[in-house]
Amino acid sequence: RMSVRQASAHPVSEFMGTSIIVIVLWAGGFIILGGKSTMDASLFIYYLVMLYNIINPLKDLSKAYYNIPIGLGCWERVDKILSATNPITELPQPHRLDTFDHQIEFRHVDFSYTEGRPVLKDINITLPKGHTVALVGQSGSGKSTLVDLLPRFHDVCGGEILVDGTDIRHCSLSDLRHLIGNVNQEAILFNDTFFNNIAFGVEGATRQQVEEAARIANAHDFIMETPDGYDTIVGDRGCLLSGGQRQRISIARAILKNPPILILDEATSALDTESERLVQEALERLMQSRTTIAIAHRLSTIRNADEICVMLEGSIIERGTHADLLAQGGYYKKLNDMQAL
Numbered sequence: 001r002m003s004v005r006q007a008s009a010h011p012v013s014e015f016m017g018t019s020i021i022v023i024v025l026w027a028g029g030f031i032i033l034g035g036k037s038t039m040d041a042s043l044f045i046y047y048l049v050m051l052y053n054i055i056n057p058l059k060d061l062s063k064a065y066y067n068i069p070i071g072l073g074c075w076e077r078v079d080k081i082l083s084a085t086n087p088i089t090e091l092p093q094p095h096r097l098d099t100f101d102h103q104i105e106f107r108h109v110d111f112s113y114t115e116g117r118p119v120l121k122d123i124n125i126t127l128p129k130g131h132t133v134a135l136v137g138q139s140g141s142g143k144s145t146l147v148d149l150l151p152r153f154h155d156v157c158g159g160e161i162l163v164d165g166t167d168i169r170h171c172s173l174s175d176l177r178h179l180i181g182n183v184n185q186e187a188i189l190f191n192d193t194f195f196n197n198i199a200f201g202v203e204g205a206t207r208q209q210v211e212e213a214a215r216i217a218n219a220h221d222f223i224m225e226t227p228d229g230y231d232t233i234v235g236d237r238g239c240l241l242s243g244g245q246r247q248r249i250s251i252a253r254a255i256l257k258n259p260p261i262l263i264l265d266e267a268t269s270a271l272d273t274e275s276e277r278l279v280q281e282a283l284e285r286l287m288q289s290r291t292t293i294a295i296a297h298r299l300s301t302i303r304n305a306d307e308i309c310v311m312l313e314g315s316i317i318e319r320g321t322h323a324d325l326l327a328q329g330g331y332y333k334k335l336n337d338m339q340a341l
Contacts, residue, residue, distance in 0.1 A: 002069045009066055010059070017055040024051060088152050090173055095166050097175040100260040102164045103128045104150070104291065110158030111145060119145050121314045123159070129260075132292040134302035136335065137311035143295045146311075147263050150293070151180050181259035183283070185266040187250035189238035194223050195230040197238075198252045205256060217252035217282040219245070244278060251282045262287060264294040299336055308332065 028044050039047075109123040120142045127133050135143040148154055149161060152168055160167045168176055189197050198213060199205035210230065214220040222245055226232040238246040254262065264283065280301055287294075296302045303322040310318035310325065310332045318330050325332035 002066060002073070005066060009063060013059040017059065020055070021048070021052060024048065088155060088173070091170055094172040094175075095170045097163060097166065097171045097179065100129065100164060100179050100291065104261070105162040106146070106149075106159070107162060108159035109146075109149065109156050109161060111142075111149060111154065111156055119314050120149075123316060125309060125316075127291060127293065129291050130289060131306040132287060132294060132302075132304075134294045134296055134305035134308045135311055136296060136299065136302065136308060136332065141311040142314040143311055144265055147265060147293050147295060150261075150263065151177050151182075179259055180261045180263060181254040181257050182263045182265070183247075183250055183254050187238060187246035189234055189241075189246055189249060191233065191236045193228075193231050193233055194226075194249065197234060197249055198256055200253060202256050209256060210252075213252045213256040214249075216255050216285050217248045218278045219248040219252050219282075222248075248278065248282055255285075260290060262290045262292045264292065264296075266295050266297060299332075299339055310335075 025048065028039075028047075032039060032041055032044055104125075104127040106123050106125040109120055110118060111120040112118045123146060125133060135146065137143060145154070149156055150168070152173060155169060160169075162168070163171065163176070163179075190200070194214075195207065195210055198210045207230065211220060214223055214230075223230060223232070234240055234246075234249070238249065241249070264287075283301075294302050294305065299322075302308060305322070307319060308322060308325055309316045310330075312331065318325055318328065318332050320328070326336060
């Protein structure tokens with residue numbers, strides 16, 4: 001409503017201003033030329049100039065007035081976000097979680113974004129240290145939601161998630177997330193240098209450490225081909241790089257952080273065959289000796305996982321190794337056959 005009134009302010013004020021000038025000019029001219037006024041023509045023209053100069057500031061004043069309620073409307077929306085309550089809270093004295101030594105356990109986990117519409121139903125997964133669990137299934141089956149529960153981006157609605165036997169809701173958020181590294185389908189890069197993007201989140205990282213992480217991630221060669229090497233700006237969100245290059249920078253960041261727990265959320269699904277091969281080699285190096293939860297639509301990338309969980313509509317319907325699931329001849333074999341070509 002205010003936008004409509006603001007848009008109409010200019011033509012209305014122009015019409016009214018012009019009308020006032022015309023009326024004053026006509027009335028003043030009639031009076032002066034009729035000899036009915038003591039004001040001479042030069043003084044009347046001076047008066048018209050002053051009147052015209054006053055009209056423009058009056059127009060600007062009306063525009064400024066309309067900007068005030070528009071700004072207040074924007075402020076209400078911004079303030080709603082700034083004042084939002086974070087539902088993820090810590091205990092006054094949270095449990096310290098400095099190391100990861102044994103296993104991660106999802107025990108009877110239920111979750112829903114909207115009450116009455118469950119996204120995850122009775123999920124039970126045990127992930128020993130150093131093992132890899134892969135999650136496969138159709139889009140919307142709850143895979144990404146499940147891995148988002150581990151770093152407490154959301155809290156479970158039922159059941160519990162245990163790290164070394166401790167409920168993550170009782171742990172320090174900073175300690176928990178310090179143990180976890182993420183490599184997502186959409187690489188998160190900043191309009192900064194290769195060095196700063198790889199070293200992001202790691203205090204005191206040296207050039208040697210960053211270069212070593214880039215070599216493991218198959219990123220060192222293409223970085224050195226750029227004009228300024230590790231000091232080259234990658235552009236906003238990495239717009240100056242290809243999809244495979246952005247992904248390898250993201251993997252190098254995770255390698256430098258060296259987390260004991262790794263989450264891979266469809267890290268190769270948007271890449272061409274050559275880029276996928278390079279990224280997959282980097283991921284295999286990254287997964288060595290780490291506890292990994294991997295989400296994948298391309299089954300070739302997770303066939304060596306210690307356990308594969310097949311999800312459908314928020315539940316685990318099949319689980320086992322790649323060979324076991326093929327032998328069962330169920331939903332996983334159907335997915336594998338569709339990708340066989």
